[in-house]
Amino acid sequence: MTGPAEIHAHIYPQDRVSLREVGLRDGLQLVKAFPSSAAKHEWLVREHAAGVRHFEVGSFLPASRMPQFADVRDMIAAVSSLGGARSAALALNERGAADAVGTGLDEIVCVVSATEEHSQANMHRSRREAVELVGKVARLRDEKGHKAIVNAGISMAFGCSIAGEVDPAEVLRLAEACLVAGADIVGIADTVGFAGPRQVAELTAAMARLCGKHPFIVHLHDTRGMGIANASAALDAGCRVLDGSLGGLGGCPFAPGATGNVVFEDLVFLCETKGFPTGIDLDALMGARSIAESEMPDEQFYGSIARAGAPRVVAWRA
């Protein structure tokens, strides 16, 4: 394994659960009308006040292609100004990586597709080239003496919208290749929400064996209603870093009308009921949700805690 273990332990301690809020990146990927920078900033501040510490805030892509992330530098600066908060953003090519290390970004996120078909269709690169890019990003980071860690996420890790079934051995091979190439942390993503809890448990357990004492990330979508069950399975199988988005914001380009990421608020509730304190206040999180909802009135927000509230009369925290 590459990357100093003490850095990982500091950022994503393995003795507790860390929740990464990806609503400001994955959540905004498909929205029809983008929130203003001011609203995104307020969303961030409110979530930070609620206890959220890990924010994925955008992607280094040309603003012409992804205008919702044109303010990614401002968002990174905004995260930096909040005590203890850490920013992550996607760099999907060399130019994006060069841009990223010109900012105060804490985590550069690279993506490697689990299948050759999806890699070519989505990234116009082979999987080998995508893994090589992870190495280039890590070297660039080192050359610039930049502080960011490099996060390599394996997309379509549980099934591919193009190639169909995905061999878990291929996912593990790619994750290991990313670590060898210089990634500090790897993740597995159910990009289109194909997985069930048994599949998540099996691949998560294999990732735990691969990563040893190093943390790794499980990124889930709720496309088919399995998001929370899959998160529960991932926790049971040893994952301690999970992604979610406020209100489950974010759709799925391959399943029209489908929900997005696993709902962040419900994920907090799940963790607490399982005896993993998150340090996140659910009521305060609802304030952040209100900001996002009022800024994007045409978007569907999901989540049962927002609807029903946490149980009032029961000590539901395990």
Add this chain to the structure above:
Amino acid sequence: MTGPAEIHAHIYPQDRVSLREVGLRDGLQLVKAFPSSAAKHEWLVREHAAGVRHFEVGSFLPASRMPQFADVRDMIAAVSSLGGARSAALALNERGAADAVGTGLDEIVCVVSATEEHSQANMHRSRREAVELVGKVARLRDEKGHKAIVNAGISMAFGCSIAGEVDPAEVLRLAEACLVAGADIVGIADTVGFAGPRQVAELTAAMARLCGKHPFIVHLHDTRGMGIANASAALDAGCRVLDGSLGGLGGCPFAPGATGNVVFEDLVFLCETKGFPTGIDLDALMGARSIAESEMPDEQFYGSIARAGAPRVVAWRA
């Protein structure tokens, strides 16, 4: 344990999962406008064609109190006319039980509250009296030579909207008392959706120890979005009989705006991804859902499979 084991094995075989559709009972408990008997019949026929075999279809209460179940006898007869289908209905007092054994009902469902407070408030009986009623129902069934099995469900088993926390030992004590009194099968219900998967796993495992080779039921609500995760935990812990309602129909009287039972369609998907064949066709189930939706246009129907469909390109059945 009372009740002939071979009957249980026939009705709820422990080597596979049985799903009980409670939409026509629990799902209709709080709806604003009731579906017509004709629509309920069509719903039943469609679900049966999709492969559903266990139907909870009403409650033996005065029609003045629960007009949506005024046609419970017709519904029981309708189930009887479908090959291999089994009907269940609630009998919450002596008169209800007497009425039940006057029909072709296959399963008489009794309810015992986990807490004294809820028992008194909801049933106007002590828990002891509720357990005694289970015994009376079983004896009445025997006296009449009726075929029905007696199912005793422990409501509020994971937390009570009145008393708050519930001691799992009390739930187990009550479940055992019901079996001793004559229940053929017992169940635990998260009536108000307070549970998380860890709590479900623990109580389910304890129930599995209590019931040995006999089946038992876990009845979950999705009030706080944990329904599918809880069902997954129950399956992992050894439960083989789960309740759900079409479209997650049915609210929660103690959490306004909350969802109802765990969504039947998503439950089918969960089971299949976990390697438990249900014998239920998801596409055909959507036809039944259309009936219910068009009959109750003011009700909110839930479920992710209805929204996104099962994955088309992946062999998602484990």
